[in-house]
Amino acid sequence: xxxxxxxxxxxxxxxxxxxxxxxxxxxxxxxxxxxxxxxxxxxxxxxxxxxxxxxxxxxxxxxxxxxxxxxxxxxxxxxxxxxxxxxxxxxxxxxxxxxxxxxxxxxxxxxxxxxxxxxxxxxxxxxxxxxxxxxxxxxxxxxxxxxxxxxxxxxxxxxxxxxxxxxxxxxxxxxxxxxxxxxxxxxxxxxxxxxxxxxxxxxxxxxxxxxxxxxxxxxxxxxxxxxxxxxxxxxxxxxxxxxxxxxxxxxxxxxxxxxxxxxxxx
Numbered sequence: 416x417x418x419x420x421x422x423x424x425x426x427x428x429x430x431x432x433x434x435x436x437x438x439x440x441x442x443x444x445x446x447x448x449x450x451x452x453x454x455x456x457x458x459x460x461x462x463x464x465x466x467x468x469x470x471x472x473x474x475x476x477x478x479x480x481x482x483x484x485x486x487x488x489x490x491x492x493x494x495x496x497x498x499x500x501x502x503x504x505x506x507x508x509x510x511x512x513x514x515x516x517x518x519x520x521x522x523x524x525x526x527x528x529x530x531x532x533x534x535x536x537x538x539x540x541x542x543x544x545x546x547x548x549x550x551x552x553x554x555x556x557x558x559x560x561x562x563x564x565x566x567x568x569x570x571x572x573x574x575x576x577x578x579x580x581x582x583x584x585x586x587x588x589x590x591x592x593x594x595x596x597x598x599x600x601x602x603x604x605x606x607x608x609x610x611x612x613x614x615x616x617x618x619x620x621x622x623x624x625x626x627x628x629x630x631x632x633x634x635x636x637x638x639x640x641x642x643x644x645x646x647x648x649x650x651x652x653x654x655x656x657x658x659x660x661x662x663x664x665x666x667x668x669x670x671x672x673x674x675x676x677x678x679x680x681x
Contacts, residue, residue: 420459421635427453428639432478434663436647437654442478442640443471443582444539445663447532448670450636462629464525464532469628471581472517474640476615479583481641483612496605501598504563505570505606506613509584512574513614517621520579529674532580536671539586540664561596569595570610578618583611 416424427449435442450470455461462470520528569591577584585607592603622628 416460416632419457420454421631423454423457423459424632424635425639428474428636428641429643430639432474432640432643433647433650435478436644437650442644443475443577443580444536444586444667446471446474446636446640447580447582448667448674452670462632464528465520465523465627466629468520468528468579468581469622469625470633470636472578472615472618472622473581473628473633473637475581475583475611476619477637478640478644479608479612479615481644482608485645496602497609498559498598498602498606501559501561501566501592501602501606502609502613504561504566505588505610508567508570509574509577509588509610509614510617512571513578513584513617514574514621516575516578517581517618518578518624519575520621521625521627523579526678528579530678531576533671533674533678535576535580535582535587536667536674540668540671542586542590544661544664559598559602561598566596574614574617577614578621581618581622583614583618585611 427446431446431449432442434445447467450462450467451464570588573584573588573591576582577587588610589603589607592598592607593600598606
């Protein structure tokens, strides 16, 4: 890949993470199709589904790390809402799942990885179009109860599929915590940051074990991601992003259709 290619990778990371921060959704669901199709459109090289998953996983790791650090800085002035028991329960399970999925993706065909993304994309579109709110009133961390078996199994499954496509799984994890486990919204948002970061640790470890990570393209994409996410978060405070959210859902749906079409009718 030449200098132009690295510039494209930087811009993909910047734009993808900007949209992620703007809309408050997981970056991987946006970045995966960008990484898969955009470099080829500009004749800047191309990546297999396995390489795209590796690049995306590193993006998720650094983005979630930045999110955890930012939240710790913010929470130093506010009441901490991270539920340690919930994070320990789901964190261990999602770490195992993400590690297994990430290592196992090495042995999967690219079409299989694309199918997993296609399924996740459909789920993401549905979740983006249907607002989720916690069904339980806000309560103290000490008195919060949840089903540990359901939490562990859900986190394990999310970790496996997230590790395969290089995602943190937040766009599925948060609705599960809100609706299935009935965790209050503020505790969900705070705790999910830590859980997704743990997932990213397992995912990155698995990708490094599996090998085949394109390090220089990954580096430029990560740099763009680190710059784009905070800008998107700041801009979102001043905009009504509902219409943009719908437009992005349509775009993700179109990407899913393209992927499924290519698999069914290659």
